[in-house]
Amino acid sequence: MGKTLGMKTNRRKFLKTSAASAASFQIVPRHVIGGQGHTPPSETYGAALIGCGGRGPGTYEGMVRDLPSKLVAACDVQKVRVDGYIKRKNPKAKPYNDFRKLLENPDVDLVAIATPPHWHALISIAAAEAGKDVLCEKPMTRFIAEGRAVVEAFERYKRVFQIGTFGRFGASRSSTSRTIHKIMRSGLLDPNSGVHIKKGGLKLHNWSGKPGLKPQIPSADLDWDLYCGPSPFKPYVPPRVGGTHRNYWDYEGGGMCDMGQHHFDPQQWIYGKDDTSPVTIEAFAPPSHPDVTGMWAWVELTYADGFTFVMDSKEWGPGYDRKASKQVSLSHLSEENQEKIKAMPDPEPLLTFAEAVKQRKQAGGHPEAAHRAACILHLANLAIRLGRKLQYDPEKEQFVGDEEANRFVNVPMRSPWHL
Amino acid sequence: MDIQPYLDPFPLPAKRGILSDINKEKTEKAVQEAMENPEDVASQLVKRLLDPGAEGNDIQARHLLHTMAVRIPDYDRKVNTNKRAKFSLVLAKTLSGNYPDRVKAFVIRQLQICGREEVVPAIGTFLIIKGIADDAAQALIAIGKVSVAQFRKALPKVKNDLMLYRNVLHGLAELADESSKEDFLEALVNEDDECRLLGLWGLTQIGDPSTLEDFLKSDQQEKGFSRIKAASFCLQFAEKVQKKDASKIYRHLQKTRTLPEEKYLQQIVSSAL
Numbered sequence: 305m306g307k308t309l310g311m312k313t314n315r316r317k318f319l320k321t322s323a324a325s326a327a328s329f330q331i332v333p334r335h336v337i338g339g340q341g342h343t344p345p346s347e348t349y350g351a352a353l354i355g356c357g358g359r360g361p362g363t364y365e366g367m368v369r370d371l372p373s374k375l376v377a378a379c380d381v382q383k384v385r386v387d388g389y390i391k392r393k394n395p396k397a398k399p400y401n402d403f404r405k406l407l408e409n410p411d412v413d414l415v416a417i418a419t420p421p422h423w424h425a426l427i428s429i430a431a432a433e434a435g436k437d438v439l440c441e442k443p444m445t446r447f448i449a450e451g452r453a454v455v456e457a458f459e460r461y462k463r464v465f466q467i468g469t470f471g472r473f474g475a476s477r478s479s480t481s482r483t484i485h486k487i488m489r490s491g492l493l494d495p496n497s498g499v500h501i502k503k504g505g506l507k508l509h510n511w512s513g514k515p516g517l518k519p520q521i522p523s524a525d526l527d528w529d530l531y532c533g534p535s536p537f538k539p540y541v542p543p544r545v546g547g548t549h550r551n552y553w554d555y556e557g558g559g560m561c562d563m564g565q566h567h568f569d570p571q572q573w574i575y576g577k578d579d580t581s582p583v584t585i586e587a588f589a590p591p592s593h594p595d596v597t598g599m600w601a602w603v604e605l606t607y608a609d610g611f612t613f614v615m616d617s618k619e620w621g622p623g624y625d626r627k628a629s630k631q632v633s634l635s636h637l638s639e640e641n642q643e644k645i646k647a648m649p650d651p652e653p654l655l656t657f658a659e660a661v662k663q664r665k666q667a668g669g670h671p672e673a674a675h676r677a678a679c680i681l682h683l684a685n686l687a688i689r690l691g692r693k694l695q696y697d698p699e700k701e702q703f704v705g706d707e708e709a710n711r712f713v714n715v716p717m718r719s720p721w722h723l
Numbered sequence: 724m725d726i727q728p729y730l731d732p733f734p735l736p737a738k739r740g741i742l743s744d745i746n747k748e749k750t751e752k753a754v755q756e757a758m759e760n761p762e763d764v765a766s767q768l769v770k771r772l773l774d775p776g777a778e779g780n781d782i783q784a785r786h787l788l789h790t791m792a793v794r795i796p797d798y799d800r801k802v803n804t805n806k807r808a809k810f811s812l813v814l815a816k817t818l819s820g821n822y823p824d825r826v827k828a829f830v831i832r833q834l835q836i837c838g839r840e841e842v843v844p845a846i847g848t849f850l851i852i853k854g855i856a857d858d859a860a861q862a863l864i865a866i867g868k869v870s871v872a873q874f875r876k877a878l879p880k881v882k883n884d885l886m887l888y889r890n891v892l893h894g895l896a897e898l899a900d901e902s903s904k905e906d907f908l909e910a911l912v913n914e915d916d917e918c919r920l921l922g923l924w925g926l927t928q929i930g931d932p933s934t935l936e937d938f939l940k941s942d943q944q945e946k947g948f949s950r951i952k953a954a955s956f957c958l959q960f961a962e963k964v965q966k967k968d969a970s971k972i973y974r975h976l977q978k979t980r981t982l983p984e985e986k987y988l989q990q991i992v993s994s995a996l
């Protein structure tokens with residue numbers, strides 16, 4: 305990792321190492337240290353789930369795959385959910401309503417986070433601060449600055465983080481993908497006219513919101529204040545809770561954020577963009593509603609080297625026709641440069657969460673990569689919401705010459721929550 | 724003026740209650756026309772906003788007003804007008820009108836998007852009003868450092884109300900206001916753990932070594948999750964100061980984080996020293 309604590313992170317240096325994906329932390333996990341009341345390394349990891357509804361149980365199982373573990377704690381703002389989960393999984397596990405209390409529990413080594421995304425960053429950061437390793441559901445964050453804060457926290461605490469999407473592992477095992485990855489990382493393709501178009505699969509209609517619903521009183525079982533957390537405190541309407549939270553800008557960001565990280569995280573690895581973000585973003589979309597997510601036709605995101613990602617919704621408006629799909633290949637290079645690529649070593653294999661936890665190394669879906677993949681979605685959604693072409697500086701992580709757009713990069717949180 | 728022609732192209736919920744039947748060409752045209760006279764349109768639109776629990780719907784009015792707030796800064800940049808400021812001032816003026824709190828909160832949220840210095844005083848008045856103070860605080864934080872004076876002005880008025888006090892402390896900390904150093908120090912001895920953490924965070928944000936002694940004294944009082952957060956503030960503070968002061972912080976953590984479950988912190992500190 306190379307960072308000396310006590311000095312501000314040298315981001316470029318960090319990215320260079322983190323993008324390689326297997327840098328050692330040099331710090332052993334808390335449970336390995338052992339001590340009174342702690343499980344020795346030969347036994348099991350204490351595991352916990354925060355957010356027991358919807359994807360929660362699946363996220364938990366994904367986290368503990370290939371790790372000797374037992375559920376020691378679970379948490380949800382809805383008591384019935386946490387009680388039900390514990391009853392099914394391990395009646396001896398401790399139930400919590402507030403994640404902060406769960407993180408105090410010294411028996412917890414690993415935390416699976418499956419809350420709605422407006423909580424992902426804050427809970428991930430708090431878990432790292434409490435010395436836990438984390439597997440967090442996608443999308444990683446609700447806005448861009450959250451992702452940078454997660455990266456910095458996991459670097460500061462040398463904890464393992466894996467985002468809850470795994471397509472990049474399969475992609476990294478494909479020889480074609482590895483060749484593209486090497487071409488892209490080599491810098492030999494200049495200019496880069498590659499275009500990857502994702503057609504459909506972003507669930508616009510599924511995750512568009514219903515505006516104008518009349519407020520209701522939440523059930524006594526639900527801690528509505530804690531559910532809203534860092535997001536604006538709004539009158540309760542039932543779709544704000546459950547899978548339909550995706551329909552609200554306050555919590556997620558529609559089908560773009562629900563499915564986007566699945567689609568673009570593997571592509572980001574293949575095209576060697578784990579350490580950067582697009583520089584121009586343009587969308588074809590109608591005016592966006594202030595509260596609920598809605599329709600859009602396409603979004604075009606171009607990186608500094610010219611490489612382009614396109615989302616073509618296929619669910620509303622005209623299809624994308626500005627560029628044709630164009631895969632990067634060896635044939636785009638001179639013979640001399642093709643030989644250079646062939647001589648390059650393959651990228652290091654990506655480590656699963658279990659391997660990363662055991663080896664104290666970065667997981668394949670590490671914070672920087674997960675953050676950059678989430679940024680693709682956030683940038684696309686902002687182009688849709690703001691209705692203008694955006695220029696973005698991937699190093700500063702700010703829009704260029706657009707003060708108001710930058711207000712969506714780091715959205716103020718409700719007191720007392722903050723990054 | 725009659726704003727209905729601008730509203731009509733905006734959709735009402737269609738099948739399944741979503742806004743799927745939206746026409747880009749017609750809505751964009753309506754926005755363009757509304758932008759010709761944004762002040763009048765804005766004041767008319769606010770009159771159409773409803774409390775969320777009231778009869779009727781204001782879906783189109785909210786949609787258009789939000790679109791104008793989102794688009795007007797760029798419109799200003801492209802055609803070199805001062806419409807953004809005028810539009811924002813009209814919205815700010817409505818905040819003193821007789822509208823429901825949730826309507827005012829919506830207007831404040833639009834000012835969070837398009838307002839600048841000109842609307843800060845109008846929003847600042849809500850920092851002392853329960854139920855709307857957090858909307859005001861978030862808008863002011865988004866607008867930036869020019870909002871500090873509003874938080875400072877509100878601070879003495881909210882000290883007897885825990886939620887409002889937290890909200891104002893949070894704003895000053897988020898804006899890293901150096902002139903609030905004494906107020907952050909004062910918060911360190913508050914009986915509310917959130918206030919103490921906000922005090923520690925505020926001091927971390929400004930990173931003034933002269934506050935270290937009080938900062939570290941307060942840190943060691945914390946228990947449970949507050950102790951975890953306080954250690955994080957210590958590490959972040961150390962990243963902001965000179966090596967000598969950073970070492971002091973690391974040694975403090977080395978001395979105080981001695982529980983078995985805090986050995987990961989000992990590891991971090993050892994590698995830092």
